[in-house]
Amino acid sequence: MNTIPKVIHYCWFGGKEKPQLIKECINSWKVKLPDYKIIEWSEKNFKIEEFDFTQKAYKAKKWAFVADYCRIWVLYNYGGIYLDTDMEVLKTLDEFITNEAFAGIERDKIINAAILGAKAKNDFIKNVIDYYNNINFIDYLDDLGKMAIPLIITELATHEGYKGNKKIENVRNIITIYPKEYFYPKNHSWERANVTKNTYTIHHYEGSWRSKSKIGKSKLKQILINIFGYERIIKLTDQLKK
Numbered sequence: 001m002n003t004i005p006k007v008i009h010y011c012w013f014g015g016k017e018k019p020q021l022i023k024e025c026i027n028s029w030k031v032k033l034p035d036y037k038i039i040e041w042s043e044k045n046f047k048i049e050e051f052d053f054t055q056k057a058y059k060a061k062k063w064a065f066v067a068d069y070c071r072i073w074v075l076y077n078y079g080g081i082y083l084d085t086d087m088e089v090l091k092t093l094d095e096f097i098t099n100e101a102f103a104g105i106e107r108d109k110i111i112n113a114a115i116l117g118a119k120a121k122n123d124f125i126k127n128v129i130d131y132y133n134n135i136n137f138i139d140y141l142d143d144l145g146k147m148a149i150p151l152i153i154t155e156l157a158t159h160e161g162y163k164g165n166k167k168i169e170n171v172r173n174i175i176t177i178y179p180k181e182y183f184y185p186k187n188h189s190w191e192r193a194n195v196t197k198n199t200y201t202i203h204h205y206e207g208s209w210r211s212k213s214k215i216g217k218s219k220l221k222q223i224l225i226n227i228f229g230y231e232r233i234i235k236l237t238d239q240l241k242k
Contacts, residue, residue, distance in 0.1 A: 004097040004117050006036045007080035011067035013042055013058065021204060022085045032089045036081075046070050056137040065137065068149045071116060072128045075101075079120035086206035087114050087183075090199060101125060101175040103153065104183035106203075109164030111157055112150045114203045115183050124175040127156050 008029055012018065018026075029038060048054045048066065051073075057065040071082040081093060096102045101118035103111050118125045131152055140147040154162070162171045169177045183201045185193040193202045 002119065004081065004099065004101075004119050005079045006033075006094075006097065007078070008033060008036050008038045009041060009071065009074050009078075009080050009082045010038070010085050011041045011046075011063075011070050012085065013063040013066045013070075014061070015043070018085070019206070021206060025086055025088045025204065028089045029083065032091055033093065036093075039080075041067075041070050041074060046074075051133075053132050053135070053137050060137070060141060062137075062144065065144070065147065068113070069132050071113065072125055072132065075116065075118045075120075076122065076125045076129055077120060079118060079122075081115065081117040082113070083201075084114035084203065084206075086204040088202045088204060090195070090201060093117070093200060095200075096176075096178075099176045100173060102178065103175065104178040105164065105166065105180045106150060106184045107180065107187055109154060109158075109162075110150050111154045111162075111177055112184060112203070113153055115201055116153075118175075122174065124156070124160065124171075127160075128153060131156060 010026070026038075029036070046054075048058045051069060054066050054069045057063075057069070074080070075082055081096075083089070096117055099117065101116075101122045101124050103113060103116050106112035106114075135147070137147075154164075157171055157175065157177065158164075160171050160174065162177060163169060164177075166179050168179065171177060179198075181194070181196045181198050183199075184203050185195050185199050186202065186205075188205060193199070195202070
């Protein structure tokens with residue numbers, strides 16, 4: 001049977017030392033996926049200058065957006081499973097490699113790409129590459145959120161017939177979308193993960209593309225949780241929203 005290759009791809013652009021959380025997540029891949037090959041993509045083996053989008057994103061030092069394009073290019077050309085470096089793996093991903101491609105709902109109808117698997121030359125992945133090749137990175141520099149890869153993938157999947165019904169959804173046999181509990185059992189870095197028997201990964205939301213103020217707020221909330229307790233801070237947050 002032709003399956004998605006047992007290869008984990010991840011990106012690390014910019015050359016900085018990996019934080020402890022990232023090291024722990026990558027180690028979880030090695031422990032839970034011992035029969036998978038792991039490939040790091042960086043300036044050393046990805047030709048940034050060949051693509052207008054990555055060239056401009058790299059010049060702006062927006063490493064996460066270089067990684068957005070790189071993951072799609074790598075999956076289209078080689079196949080495999082892409083993981084964000086802040087994705088913790090809880091158990092084997094073998095269940096998903098028979099798909100043509102797969103991803104998961106992060107919240108509401110939004111599909112994230114912190115885990116994204118595909119066979120080489122997949123039609124949906126080709127659509128994503130084409131999308132990137134037809135936009136100008138500089139046009140979005142003042143509002144990078146509009147260019148976040150979850151929005152792009154969700155838009156393209158919806159165009160193909162994706163409904164977002166919170167069930168396992170095979171979209172035209174080119175990509176299968178899994179419910180939130182499979183890959184994204186929490187919404188923020190500071191939240192507790194709602195792990196179920198169907199949970200395979202946890203996204204820890206390191207969020208290198210976010211503004212410093214948003215990252216700072218997440219870290220502050222985590223500190224408050226550590227001091228006052230999770231339930232008390234969540235209750236206070238809910239009250240402030242009203």
